[in-house]
Amino acid sequence: MFDTMTFTKILGGFAGAFLVFLLGKFVAETLYHSEVAGHDGEVVQGYLIDTGSEDSGEEEAEGPTFEEVFEAADAGRGERVYNQCRACHALEDGANGAGPYLYNVVGRDVGTAEGYAYSGALSEAADVWTPENLSAFLEDPQGYAPGxxxxxxxxxxxxxxxxxxxxxxTIGD
Structure with a gap:
């Protein structure tokens, strides 16, 4: 039933199919993923589909500024947002946790919570916790004060x- 010639034909068929598959893969990579040197020596993609998104010329509409939103802010809703802060910060004067206490924080000098050892990165970012400085810090703490x-x-x-x-x-003097 299986003689040497049949076995050789089957093995040759698999090897040929594998070589065709590898050749197809090579051609596809050459067309779509290769990098070619352009006229000025810069590297450009071999096949580029222009979506037109980079040169639209239109700026995205930005939302209202923080100052506009802060004028209409609701302290009651802010109390619910504070629940995210409660794990590390306390509202009582002098009651530090993993973070400094937030009693009278708006308008307070940066890094002046008694009994809390600051990392030093905050004092380089701002002098006073104005609403704008607090907003920038709360938006991205690591970006605002790296370290x-x-x-x-x-x-x-x-x-x-x-x-x-x-x-x-509303918390404080």
């Missing part, structure tokens, strides 16, 4: 930040 010990990833929604800062502004 800060605050491990929070940030609060992206401008309304949530404004409401939280309005709530924190």
């Amino acid at each position: 800060t010990s605050m491990g929070y990833s940030g609060l992206g929604d401008v309304e949530d930040r404004a409401n939280l800062i309005a709530y924190l502004d």
Whole structure:
């Protein structure tokens, strides 16, 4: 049933099919993924599909600024947003946790919470916790003050930040 010639034909068929597959893969990579040197020596993609998204010339519509949102901020909603902060921060004067206390934080000098050891990165970023500085910090703590010990990833929604800062502004003197 299986003689040497039949076995050789089957093995040759598989090897031929494999070689055709590899050749097809090589041709596809050459067409779509290769890089070719352009006229000025810069490397350009071998096959480029123009989507037109880069040269649209239109700027994306930006939402309202923080100042506009802060004027209409709701401290009651900010209290609900504060629940995200509660794990590390306390509102009582002098009650530090993993983070410094937030009593009277709006308008306070940066890095002046008594009894809390700051990382030093905050004092390089700002002098006073104005609503604008707090908003920028809460949006992206690591981006605003690289090296800060605050491990929070940030609060992206401008309304949530404004409401939280309005709530924190009611806590204190």
